[in-house]
Amino acid sequence: MFRSLVSREFAHAALMIPHRHEINQQLLKVADAVLLGLAFWLSHFLRYNDMIILDGLVEIGPFPDFLWILAVVVPFGPFLLDLQGFYNHPNERTAVRTLQQIASAGVWLFVILGAAVIFLRLEVPSRSVLIIFALLGPALLLLRERIQVAIYRRSLQSGAIGERIIVAGEPASVEKLLGGFTPVQKLENRVVETVDLAENDTEALIAALHRHSVGRVVLAFSRMDLDKVQKAIAACEAEGVEAWLSTEFIQTSIARPSFSSLGSRSMLVFRSTPEISWALFLKNLSDRLGAAIGLIVLSPVFLAVAIGIRLTSPGPVVFRQQRAGLHGQPFTMLKFRTMSNDAEQRKADLMELNEMNGPVFKIENDPRVTPLGRFLRRTSIDEFPQLWNVLRGEMSLVGPRPLPVGEVAMFESTVHRRRLSMKPGLTCLWQIRGRSSVTNFNDWVRMDLEYIDNWSLFLDLFIVLRTIPTVLLGIGAK
Secondary structure (H helix, E strand, O other): OOOOOOOOOOOOOOOOOOOHHHHHHHHHHHHHHHHHHHHHHHHHHHHOOOOOOOOOOOOOOOOHHHHHHHHHHHHHHHHHHHHOOOOOOHHHHOOHHHHHHHHHHHHHHHHHHHHHHHOOOOOOOHHHHOOOOHHHHHHHHHHHHHHHHHHHHHHHOOOOOOOEEEEEEHOOOOOOHHHHHHHHHHHHEEEEEEEOOOOOOOHHHHHHHOEEEEOOOEEOOOOHHHHHHHHHHHEEEEEEOOOEEOOOOOOOOOEEEEEEEEEEEEEEEEOOOOOOOOOHHHHHHHHHHHHHHHHOHHHHHHHHHHHHHHHOOOOOOOOEEEOOOOOHHHEEEEOOOOOOOHHHHHHHHHHHHHOOOOOOOOOOOOOOHHHHHHHHHHHHHHHHOHHHHHHOOOOEEEOOOOOHHHHHHOOOOOOHHHHHHHOOEEEHHHHOOOOOHEEEHHHHHHHHHHHHHHOOOOHHHHHHHHHHHHOOOOOOOO
């Protein structure tokens, strides 16, 4: 019955013109690809002709020497901008926010260029061209957006564009929905009539459809009256008009609604974790690539630590333990052994010394830890074998730390289990905000949920960069 529902946002979310909006996004991406290519060519032109000199009078090669950089900038530029939400609601954001999104995309673009230089052994003929491009590209993108926004708003105000809609449902819900419209959304969606479906049947809606030439009806109910909703959608279906249904009757505190299908059935999806997207695909790809590189580069360290453990204490080099992964799925996590071989058997005798409030077991001066183990823990070298877990896809470079299956089973609050909704990682906010100095498990969970609710590729990069000095200086390690 919901086949005619094509809602992308619900309740108080912005109502956008369907189809045309998606087409405009694709056109803008093509335009920005051309714009970035032009900005890069112009950067080379200015430097090649010595109109801007940042590195003395050093001569640079002709533009064909820079074509490999152009081949990265043109396709990846708009793609990375899209990951930052650059093409969503430009009319609602400030120029400062736009520059922040461009800067975030620019960081990842230069990371890709750096990776090409390191792993493909490509050469950057002139860094000054990249510096000029880093200034010129964002300026042209911002100028394009501001001109687009100005033209769009002027067209809205003149009535040249915008969509005429009918809003129907319970009066209180209709009023609340319309009250959430921003000034721009009110111009984008001109309400020609509201229909009270609490007091009237669908004939009133059909009559309104006949009075006005509209392509969309928005339905707003504070409680799910399935019979009225079915009849209203059926009326819209018969008239060939799209029906958008507000989900105000379903109250959520965190989960974000979206629309999907299961087999032949339409589904409303409420998601409290990042949606499957190109950003998550890139996260997974960078995890596997980073783990593979880490295992190769750190192989001498692995060998040295293995020899050290063998010489200083009896038992295996690698400690294996069942940890809770994504959605609680158990997996075997690897660590360099830092405790005596009978550590698990002695744990019960030390439970009264536990310094962590909650199901997690941690004590500062754990007598089970070997002298070498203390060094490995303080420097986090004991975690290096988990790169193999990352390579296998069981863990991520950044994500909530995996806990033993037994400790997860002791979670007292269902809220705690939401930290299992993302793949566990080597580092997260907990590592850069105190590590072992955090003694309240609720504070630990709060940081994990903060990461999940605000996840982005840029946040992952920030955490990785902050983790490096934290580990090297041993901040918060015990």
